[in-house]
Amino acid sequence: DLPDDHKLFQILLKSGKFMFFLDGFDEISKDQMPSILNELEYLTSVSRSCQFIVTSRLNSPIAMSPLFNVVLLDNLRDNEYQQVIIKLSNTKEYADAIIARIKAQKPGMSELLCTPLLVTLLLVSYKSYQTIPVQLSDFYESIFINLLQRHDGTKPTFTRARGCSLNDNQYRQIFDAFCFESKKQNTISFDYQQVYSFVKKAMSLLDVNEDIDSYIKDIKNIT
Numbered sequence: 001d002l003p004d005d006h007k008l009f010q011i012l013l014k015s016g017k018f019m020f021f022l023d024g025f026d027e028i029s030k031d032q033m034p035s036i037l038n039e040l041e042y043l044t045s046v047s048r049s050c051q052f053i054v055t056s057r058l059n060s061p062i063a064m065s066p067l068f069n070v071v072l073l074d075n076l077r078d079n080e081y082q083q084v085i086i087k088l089s090n091t092k093e094y095a096d097a098i099i100a101r102i103k104a105q106k107p108g109m110s111e112l113l114c115t116p117l118l119v120t121l122l123l124v125s126y127k128s129y130q131t132i133p134v135q136l137s138d139f140y141e142s143i144f145i146n147l148l149q150r151h152d153g154t155k156p157t158f159t160r161a162r163g164c165s166l167n168d169n170q171y172r173q174i175f176d177a178f179c180f181e182s183k184k185q186n187t188i189s190f191d192y193q194q195v196y197s198f199v200k201k202a203m204s205l206l207d208v209n210e211d212i213d214s215y216i217k218d219i220k221n222i223t
Helices: 006-013 033-046 080-088 092-104 116-129 136-153 168-183 192-205 212-222
Strands: 019-022 051-054
Touching (some): 006 033, 080 116, 136 168, 168 192, 168 212
Parallel strands (some): 019 051
């Protein structure tokens, strides 16, 4: 029931009795990021006894700020994915059934569930098809469109900016062609110039004229 008073707010901040949880800095539009970062740096500088915890995807401008320490979120380890499934399931019976199906799959499926997001996407896929993918490639097949559309689509009023004017099907076709070209190299790690050349070849095969750097950035940031 405190009044909306800026001066009072600053006094309260100096008390050190507040902790701020700010989620999704990377979802701010690029033109607003500098001003909001300035505001956050100002708030932290006048309230050094308060804690500010900001989440963001990698390579966000806030990671460059000298007023914030960067902590990378660790992957899920061993059977920790099971706790995420239990947390996200309506009933323990439903969770146990999914976990049992995952354990029955070939080795490697549980190892792929290394982040809460991937576990969530597996549950989304399972709810739609009532099956656990047999091959890792089947899992990637089922989640690509979910990563491109559904993950951000579930957030009200939020649309992640894209650098290309491609539709979802074109993004997928180029990515498939990219995978085909990179598979020829018989290795799984590439530098940026190699990735650039694969995307360039993929666009050429599909007769698509788009900025290659923008496409690579979209694929990295969205999927």
